[in-house]
Amino acid sequence: MRVSELSRATGVPVATIKYYLREGLLPPGEQTATNQAEYTDRHVDRLRLVRVLREIGDLSIEAIGAITTALDDPSLSRHQLLGIAHRAISPFDATTHTNELEDVDRLLGQLGWDISADAPDRQGLADALASLRSVAGPISVDTFMPYAQAADALAAMEIAGLPDEGPSERAVEYTVVGTVVYGAALSALRRLAQEHHSASRRHGTPEH
């Protein structure tokens, strides 16, 4: 298909498609004339993926580029790809809160989780704990335990539900989308549940 048809099929404007091509988020089409290229269903799938990562994940062009480059590397296992996606998604830099990082590592050890030393979310948890302490005084890292247990149950379900390891590009893309979209859904559902429980408490109505 031509670029105009690709735009119609995905709802992404032609100018945006050309920008993604320049930034390498979308592989080039097959050149059929000096100013014309042919695109395939693979481009449609990739554009939908980029769109979801932009709109729901609120990811930068750079972060999406890291993910699409990894998707196009057939030597990566699904586990490696998940690691690259997590690094692109996580908003955290190296922490300066070394006491809190020790506390977080003790929590992860208690949970028995097998986490790589450079996982940005380890640093992010240390920053979150330091922030809590800055506004609310001494708080134990155990405050995160109910959240860790809920996350553990959800992640076990998510990983068990993935199709067996294989070269299916769609399955891998779905893993990345799932991490972003279900993450956004979980955050939204927690706030909605807070609203519900806050309303119940205020009205004195029985909890469900």
Place this chain on the structure above:
Amino acid sequence: MRVSELSRATGVPVATIKYYLREGLLPPGEQTATNQAEYTDRHVDRLRLVRVLREIGDLSIEAIGAITTALDDPSLSRHQLLGIAHRAISPFDATTHTNELEDVDRLLGQLGWDISADAPDRQGLADALASLRSVAGPISVDTFMPYAQAADALAAMEIAGLPDEGPSERAVEYTVVGTVVYGAALSALRRLAQEHHSASRRHGTPEH
């Protein structure tokens, strides 16, 4: 204390403090001379709050302004304040996915949650569902049910743990911080748990 001491007490640079004063995120100090103002412990607390909302919540100055204005309004109940904080925190605009919004409302009805019609997270869930469908085909809204149940248990614990309704500014600030910081922690913990379960699956080691 002087502005330089306020900066030392909080680690926020003087130029940033002046910016927050201009934007109304921080109430003015008491003027003691033409070019000098006195600040109190209340300013220290407020600056720490703004810092956490910036660094962990990644909120815009505008969103933080909506929260601090609400904090300074003694006529608001804690439930109303939570609603204002949720609106400032939620990254979602009005959805264009009306089919998905109907599905989300059916899910919320099934859960028995009491949600206001203009909650942005309702719209956000509809967008998330539309995104999933755009990359993965027909998917039922029930895909969110395990996330909703986990969110329900966490929110019930969070709201029950709040001190009784009262004018305590610290308690209210802590509610806002908790929504942002525990939300970031939950997202980070879910990704860490995914890494753990993905590693367990790859290595064929027993799950914990």
